[in-house]
Amino acid sequence: EAGVTQFPSHSVIxxxxxxxxxxxxxxxxxxxxxxxxxxxxxxxxxxxFVKESKxxxxxxxxxxxxxxxxxxxxxTLKVQPAELEDSGVYFCASSLDRGYSPLHFGNGTRxxxx
Amino acid sequence: KQEVTQIPAALSVPEGENLVLNCSFTDSAIxxxxxxxxxxxxxxxxxxxxxxxxxxxxxxxLNASLDKSSGRSTLYxxxxxxxxxxxxxxxxNDYKLSFGAGTTVTVRA
Numbered sequence: 001e002a003g004v005t006q007f008p009s010h011s012v013i014x015x016x017x018x019x020x021x022x023x024x025x026x027x028x029x030x031x032x033x034x035x036x037x038x039x040x041x042x043x044x045x046x047x048x049f050v051k052e053s054k055x056x057x058x059x060x061x062x063x064x065x066x067x068x069x070x071x072x073x074x075x076t077l078k079v080q081p082a083e084l085e086d087s088g089v090y091f092c093a094s095s096l097d098r099g100y101s102p103l104h105f106g107n108g109t110r111x112x113x114x
Numbered sequence: 115k116q117e118v119t120q121i122p123a124a125l126s127v128p129e130g131e132n133l134v135l136n137c138s139f140t141d142s143a144i145x146x147x148x149x150x151x152x153x154x155x156x157x158x159x160x161x162x163x164x165x166x167x168x169x170x171x172x173x174x175x176l177n178a179s180l181d182k183s184s185g186r187s188t189l190y191x192x193x194x195x196x197x198x199x200x201x202x203x204x205x206x207n208d209y210k211l212s213f214g215a216g217t218t219v220t221v222r223a
Contacts, residue, residue, distance in 0.1 A: 033211075042118075044213075045212070
């Protein structure tokens, strides 16, 4: 089966610009998660979708971040306007069910804000 | 709030030696614990998943144990090889994964 796909793999933007990250989960996985690792820190949870519904967005840093999952398939994470501290690696993961199934991660998108 | 700690932060061993990686967590009300491997510039590869009701899980040279009551898990890698060099991450699932900072392993040929 195809794994979790993320693109772009790298993005370099200037402060104040907008960037949209995309994640395609494993087919059939209703649960989709976004995580982020900023320089020198642990990977941190951002939010969780079940199909198209946001179940938990407690990890979203502020309202400059907007995640969507239209139709319950792929998801996008938009950062607008980007700030320097948004630089890091953004990971997407998917799972069959919440709690018992393993999470499968994509390769991540490395975002650099200059 | 779940806190996950991994010790040691880095480990360097000669090829053939067994590896022992430790993970501790503060809240024992978890569904499962997952060990991942991350190579530089790559994503996370799932190695083992231990459900909260299990004591250990094995896959090839890898064995992971879980003591939920004491908030500890250990990943053992037998007969290490240079290809085992990577960062190993422990993640605790209490409805969302909480990650440790990782242990960076170097296996010297």
